[in-house]
Amino acid sequence: MTKTPYKIGVVGVGEIAKNQHIPSINRNPDFEFAAGVSRHQKTEGVDNFTAIEDMISARPDIDVVSLCVPPQVRYGIAWAALEAGKHVMLEKPPGISVVEVESLARFAEQKGVTLFATWHSRYAAAVETAKNWLADKKITDVKIIWKEDVKHWHPGQTWIWQAGGMGVFDPGINALSILTHIMDVPFHLQEADLAFPSNCETPIAAQLKFAGNDALSLTADFDWRQTGPQHWDIYVQTTEGEVHLANGGNDMLIDGKAHFSADNAEYDNIYARFAELLKSNQSDIDLMPLKHVADAFMLGKRSVVEAFEE
Numbered sequence: 001m002t003k004t005p006y007k008i009g010v011v012g013v014g015e016i017a018k019n020q021h022i023p024s025i026n027r028n029p030d031f032e033f034a035a036g037v038s039r040h041q042k043t044e045g046v047d048n049f050t051a052i053e054d055m056i057s058a059r060p061d062i063d064v065v066s067l068c069v070p071p072q073v074r075y076g077i078a079w080a081a082l083e084a085g086k087h088v089m090l091e092k093p094p095g096i097s098v099v100e101v102e103s104l105a106r107f108a109e110q111k112g113v114t115l116f117a118t119w120h121s122r123y124a125a126a127v128e129t130a131k132n133w134l135a136d137k138k139i140t141d142v143k144i145i146w147k148e149d150v151k152h153w154h155p156g157q158t159w160i161w162q163a164g165g166m167g168v169f170d171p172g173i174n175a176l177s178i179l180t181h182i183m184d185v186p187f188h189l190q191e192a193d194l195a196f197p198s199n200c201e202t203p204i205a206a207q208l209k210f211a212g213n214d215a216l217s218l219t220a221d222f223d224w225r226q227t228g229p230q231h232w233d234i235y236v237q238t239t240e241g242e243v244h245l246a247n248g249g250n251d252m253l254i255d256g257k258a259h260f261s262a263d264n265a266e267y268d269n270i271y272a273r274f275a276e277l278l279k280s281n282q283s284d285i286d287l288m289p290l291k292h293v294a295d296a297f298m299l300g301k302r303s304v305v306e307a308f309e310e
Contacts, residue, residue: 005032006087006278007062009055011077012069013038016091020120021068024267030275034062052077056084064278067091072164075100078115082107087114089274093173094118096164098287098294105285114277117285119177123269124249125262131182133243133254134236139185141237142210142218146175147226150204151310160202161308167202169293171232172222177289178234178249187212189292192300197308204308208296 008025010017013036022043025033035055036043049055055062065081066089067074075095081088082104094117095101101117108115121127148171150160159165166173187210195205204225210218232248244253252260277284 003063004030004275004279006030006064006275007032007034007059008064008066009035009037009052009059009062010043010066010068011037011052011055011081012067012091013041013043014068017066017068018043020267021066021091024271025066027268028271028275030278031064031271035059052080056080056086063087064274065089070159070165071096072159072162075104078104079107082111082113082115085111085113087116087278089116089118089270092117092119092177093166093170093290093293094285094287095290098290101285101287101290105283108283112281114274114281115283115285116274116277117287118270118274119174119181119286119289120266120270121174121178121249122181123266123273124178124245125265126245126252126260127178127182127249129260130236130243130245130249130252133252133259134182134238135184137238137240138214139183139216139236139238140214141235142179142183142216143235144175144179144220144222145231145233145235146172146220147223147231149226149230150224150308156310161197161200163201165202166293167196167200168204168206168222168224169202169296171224172206172220173289173293174248175220175222175232175234176292178245180286180288180292182236182245185212185214185216187216187218189295189299192296194296194300194302195305196302197306198304199307203300203302204305206296206300 035047042048190211191209194203205223208220234245236243
């Protein structure tokens with residue numbers, strides 16, 4: 001398939017769509033933003049619908065659908081789009097379970113359309129540089145510190161506290177998506193401690209311990225109660241020095257010295273990748289970050305902490 005620009009409809013016109021997806025679409029000549037689907041929001045300059053079925057019926061010329069709705073409702077919408085022969089992009093996390101995303105992947109293959117399960121943090125500026133630097137080095141120790149203030153970054157988003165919303169793993173999975181991309185050595189979850197607010201169905205904090213080959217030490221500390229400086233850091237110790245991915249993967253330091261830094265262009269890079277997949281009629285569905293989170297919910301020891309109050 002070589003047709004461009006691809007007419008694209010965005011389903012779920014919330015903050016992430018308005019601040020990231022739509023601007024990136026408008027900057028990419030391979031796409032034409034054609035419609036928005038939302039129960040509550042409207043976007044100027046394009047057709048607006050309240051359900052994806054209405055968009056599919058009224059705009060059969062729309063080739064591509066980008067889903068920015070909460071993961072709890074994404075499966076049915078994605079299925080409807082695939083059934084109509086549309087190519088589909090899934091915001092992270094791609095779904096609320098591994099099996100449902102695998103089901104979508106099989107259906108997309110049957111329909112001969114592209115399915116792209118995105119991990120936006122993998123497209124942060126320094127991630128690929130770090131992957132290349134680590135390629136020929138032995139990794140001995142990894143520490144992830146991913147701490148932010150949920151009240152600042154996710155105000156009023158009640159879905160994240162409901163079953164399937166993932167809680168602190170909504171940002172934490174970003175770190176895992178980077179790590180599973182830059183590390184070639186396998187690792188698996190060994191222990192997890194999850195802290196659930198007494199009034200929530202998902203955790204507000206998590207401490208993870210992984211095991212790997214050759215006595216690899218790998219830990220992750222996720223916390224949504226952080227005040228003051230925010231932390232989105234991954235430290236990878238090797239026999240030849242330490243790589244520190246800072247600022248969510250946009251900055252890279254080697255042994256504490258700045259090595260690479262660039263502006264955040266994650267979503268521009270996502271849509272560039274999506275265009276590549278469309279032109280080559282391929283899909284990109286890596287579920288490893290979601291599998292690690294599923295393991296955390298399966299293996300994790302649970303404690304109840306004070307109620308979360310917005």
